[in-house]
Amino acid sequence: xxxxxxxxxxxxxxxxxxxxxxxxxxxxxxxxxxxxxxxxxxxxxxxxxxxxxxxxxxxxxxxxxxxxxxxxxxxxxxxxxxxxxxxxxxxxxxxxxxxxxxxxxxxxxxxxxxxxxxxxxxxxxxxxxxxxx
Amino acid sequence: xxxxxxxxxxxxxxxxxxxxxxxxxxxxxxxxxxxxxxxxxxxxxxxxxxxxxxxxxxxxxxxxxxxxxxxxxxxxxxxxxxxxxxxxxxxxxxxxxxxxxxxxxxxxxxxxxxxxxxxxxxxxxxxxxxxxx
Amino acid sequence: xxxxxxxxxxxxxxxxxxxxxxxxxxxxxxxxxxxxxxxxxxxxxxxxxxxxxxxxxxxxxxxxxxxxxxxxxxxxxxxxxxxxxxxxxxxxxxxxxxxxxxxxxxxxxxxxxxxxxxxxxxxxxxxxxxxxx
Amino acid sequence: xxxxxxxxxxxxxxxxxxxxxxxxxxxxxxxxxxxxxxxxxxxxxxxxxxxxxxxxxxxxxxxxxxxxxxxxxxxxxxxxxxxxxxxxxxxxxxxxxxxxxxxxxxxxxxxxxxxxxxxxxxxxxxxxxxxxx
Amino acid sequence: xxxxxxxxxxxxxxxxxxxxxxxxxxxxxxxxxxxxxxxxxxxxxxxxxxxxxxxxxxxxxxxxxxxxxxxxxxxxxxxxxxxxxxxxxxxxxxxxxxxxxxxxxxxxxxxxxxxxxxxxxxxxxxxxxxxxx
Amino acid sequence: xxxxxxxxxxxxxxxxxxxxxxxxxxxxxxxxxxxxxxxxxxxxxxxxxxxxxxxxxxxxxxxxxxxxxxxxxxxxxxxxxxxxxxxxxxxxxxxxxxxxxxxxxxxxxxxxxxxxxxxxxxxxxxxxxxxxx
Numbered sequence: 001x002x003x004x005x006x007x008x009x010x011x012x013x014x015x016x017x018x019x020x021x022x023x024x025x026x027x028x029x030x031x032x033x034x035x036x037x038x039x040x041x042x043x044x045x046x047x048x049x050x051x052x053x054x055x056x057x058x059x060x061x062x063x064x065x066x067x068x069x070x071x072x073x074x075x076x077x078x079x080x081x082x083x084x085x086x087x088x089x090x091x092x093x094x095x096x097x098x099x100x101x102x103x104x105x106x107x108x109x110x111x112x113x114x115x116x117x118x119x120x121x122x123x124x125x126x127x128x129x130x131x132x133x
Numbered sequence: 134x135x136x137x138x139x140x141x142x143x144x145x146x147x148x149x150x151x152x153x154x155x156x157x158x159x160x161x162x163x164x165x166x167x168x169x170x171x172x173x174x175x176x177x178x179x180x181x182x183x184x185x186x187x188x189x190x191x192x193x194x195x196x197x198x199x200x201x202x203x204x205x206x207x208x209x210x211x212x213x214x215x216x217x218x219x220x221x222x223x224x225x226x227x228x229x230x231x232x233x234x235x236x237x238x239x240x241x242x243x244x245x246x247x248x249x250x251x252x253x254x255x256x257x258x259x260x261x262x263x264x265x266x
Numbered sequence: 267x268x269x270x271x272x273x274x275x276x277x278x279x280x281x282x283x284x285x286x287x288x289x290x291x292x293x294x295x296x297x298x299x300x301x302x303x304x305x306x307x308x309x310x311x312x313x314x315x316x317x318x319x320x321x322x323x324x325x326x327x328x329x330x331x332x333x334x335x336x337x338x339x340x341x342x343x344x345x346x347x348x349x350x351x352x353x354x355x356x357x358x359x360x361x362x363x364x365x366x367x368x369x370x371x372x373x374x375x376x377x378x379x380x381x382x383x384x385x386x387x388x389x390x391x392x393x394x395x396x397x398x399x
Numbered sequence: 400x401x402x403x404x405x406x407x408x409x410x411x412x413x414x415x416x417x418x419x420x421x422x423x424x425x426x427x428x429x430x431x432x433x434x435x436x437x438x439x440x441x442x443x444x445x446x447x448x449x450x451x452x453x454x455x456x457x458x459x460x461x462x463x464x465x466x467x468x469x470x471x472x473x474x475x476x477x478x479x480x481x482x483x484x485x486x487x488x489x490x491x492x493x494x495x496x497x498x499x500x501x502x503x504x505x506x507x508x509x510x511x512x513x514x515x516x517x518x519x520x521x522x523x524x525x526x527x528x529x530x531x532x
Numbered sequence: 533x534x535x536x537x538x539x540x541x542x543x544x545x546x547x548x549x550x551x552x553x554x555x556x557x558x559x560x561x562x563x564x565x566x567x568x569x570x571x572x573x574x575x576x577x578x579x580x581x582x583x584x585x586x587x588x589x590x591x592x593x594x595x596x597x598x599x600x601x602x603x604x605x606x607x608x609x610x611x612x613x614x615x616x617x618x619x620x621x622x623x624x625x626x627x628x629x630x631x632x633x634x635x636x637x638x639x640x641x642x643x644x645x646x647x648x649x650x651x652x653x654x655x656x657x658x659x660x661x662x663x664x665x
Numbered sequence: 666x667x668x669x670x671x672x673x674x675x676x677x678x679x680x681x682x683x684x685x686x687x688x689x690x691x692x693x694x695x696x697x698x699x700x701x702x703x704x705x706x707x708x709x710x711x712x713x714x715x716x717x718x719x720x721x722x723x724x725x726x727x728x729x730x731x732x733x734x735x736x737x738x739x740x741x742x743x744x745x746x747x748x749x750x751x752x753x754x755x756x757x758x759x760x761x762x763x764x765x766x767x768x769x770x771x772x773x774x775x776x777x778x779x780x781x782x783x784x785x786x787x788x789x790x791x792x793x794x795x796x797x798x
Binding site: 065066068070076092096102133 | 309310314315317319320324325327328329330331332333334335336342358359361362363365366367368369370371397399
């Protein structure tokens with residue numbers, strides 16, 4: 001695949017996985033670093049995400065772990081909590097994955113990521129998660 | 134202690150140390166991950182913070198160091214600057230602890246944490262800190 | 267469950283998931299902070315890992331993401347690459363999860379985590395992973 | 400140089416490099432930790448930045464790399480994207496430096512830093528950057 | 533104070549707080565970046581650590597929090613666990629401060645820092661810490 | 666360019682910039698994640714590094730900033746300190762860039778990166794750097 005074909009492949013994956021939220025981030029880069037937007041589409045989604053070695057649901061679990069651990073990635077967590085729901089994780093599973101990060105990345109990172117999930121769940125009209133027990 | 138007793142212990146410590154600010158964070162998790170709220174209370178405060186090996190004032194110095202170093206923890210720093218004042222650190226000591234982090238975590242992390250302290254000090258009506266010299 | 271029962275539950279999970287590698291880390295804490303070893307067993311494994319909301323394979327994907335992103339966690343990655351293989355991820359899937367982290371945590375974190383996986387795969391006598399393509 | 404002379408030197412460098420943006424950060428510390436403001440001026444700019452071993456343009460490239468990698472440094476990136484432009488980097492070069500960080504710090508850190516640059520470029524009335532290709 | 537006097541002040545503090553361990557780090561920089569060694573002594577210890585707003589014991593609690601949270605700071609933790617013991621923290625208190633970081637920085641960072649403390653305690657011939665309970 | 670051509674381009678850049686040190690890292694991935702090695706060559710060097718918007722010397726300044734700030738990247742710093750010298754930075758400039766990171770990433774990160782530079786300078790038989798003053 002050449003540069004244009006990789007972009008086309010990536011755009012298809014981005015659209016299936018991230019929906020509008022991912023496209024909005026790419027669009028936000030159009031007048032400051034369109035090449036970064038291109039790399040997100042062509043490399044991150046076209047070359048990497050599209051690989052068959054792990055299905056999207058598994059990739060989103062890894063991604064949630066990375067983004068929660070990094071901290072300061074509210075914009076990207078917004079996209080990837082949406083993506084996680086798009087590829088088959090339930091809201092309860094997303095909340096549990098982020099709860100799990102408390103063990104390895106600490107409680108503050110876990111709380112911050114969970115508050116992004118809360119916002120996304122509300123925007124999508126999902127019912128409250130009750131994971132007590 | 135069982136799960137409920139650990140929660141009760143934790144709630145007492147949380148209330149003494151963090152006051153309303155900590156409770157607000159726990160409340161904010163109620164409809165997205167109440168178990169994370171439970172772990173904050175029962176584990177972080179009931180099991181860990183309540184241990185007698187270090188008094189609350191010492192724990193807050195460690196916590197300020199961790200949160201300043203992590204970055205992106207404005208919500209938690211808000212709670213823990215309040216907590217620091219609640220358990221006996223003065224505003225000057227809080228500012229100094231955060232100034233001290235500049236050496237080890239760099240100036241930007243120190244500035245960001247200090248600006249959270251500024252907000253908390255103002256909300257509590259504290260006079261300006263003059264630590265020049 | 268009380269403190270002792272949580273420890274017993276955690277020990278069972280730790281043993282199933284991490285095998286000897288996790289126990290070695292807990293043992294290494296015995297003469298410096300046995301309470302930290304206790305918390306790893308009773309809290310991290312007994313309270314958190316044992317929750318049914320996500321199966322072990324999913325938890326390991328999140329954990330690999332967090333540990334790769336944090337950096338400097340070679341000891342813990344050694345344990346959790348072993349754990350990942352123990353709970354059903356293949357070597358190819360582990361390598362792919364760590365390759366995936368390059369997008370979000372950068373190439374150096376991905377390389378460092380992958381080199382830990384290389385060591386673990388070799389210790390377990392696994393054949394080379396060929397994921398080119 | 401004594402404390403006062405270092406401050407004077409630093410203020411001159413700060414003013415040349417950061418312009419008003421840096422002064423605003425120092426001012427924001429005046430009533431919470433004026434000593435931190437003093438250290439920014441006297442140490443960071445007077446002692447360190449003023450050293451002749453690297454010219455300002457080179458220092459800003461290093462600084463952009465550090466701040467993008469740390470994450471959660473939007474306030475400081477705002478100052479230092481301005482500084483980068485003040486000392487001779489073009490908007491295209493700033494965007495490229497931040498694009499370059501995607502390789503080493505991951506795509507989210509690169510995006511977040513680039514969005515700060517976008518804001519600064521707009522505030523300065525700069526034309527869109529087209530770095531596709 | 534001028535540059536030389538700040539260095540002399542810093543050297544006195546460094547020697548009191550860090551003992552030989554700090555000096556070894558400064559010495560290790562002598563043929564690659566003696567100015568960095570100078571800044572450690574004159575700025576970190578002479579200007580910052582020597583300030584009376586917080587006593588050394590308090591500063592070491594903050595420092596342990598920062599270094600544990602950063603990760604990858606084994607060399608510096610070695611110095612600062614020694615420093616913590618030199619300025620009046622007991623081995624049990626050091627272990628507890630590092631246990632406390634598990635809540636905020638996660639279990640891996642806490643374990644890694646605790647294993648450095650284990651090494652330092654052994655080098656100083658201290659008895660095992662028993663903090664169970 | 667297709668996948669193979671991007672790899673060929675990247676290999677040429679990698680060889681010019683990193684010399685043997687970069688190739689060794691790629692080789693070390695051959696039996697665990699050859700695709701990660703491919704991405705390093707084809708994407709990091711072929712697509713990104715080769716872009717004309719910044720010359721190699723500028724890219725290395727950014728890279729040194731990122732790697733020092735991340736911490737735990739000794740393997741990659743080894744490669745990129747070598748690369749920095751290969752593309753025209755002097756040992757004094759490398760030491761200064763890493764000294765500069767102390768302001769933004771803190772003294773420990775700066776020391777750790779500088780000690781990697783010390784090792785590389787020694788391996789290349791460079792004379793001591795004297796940057797005092």
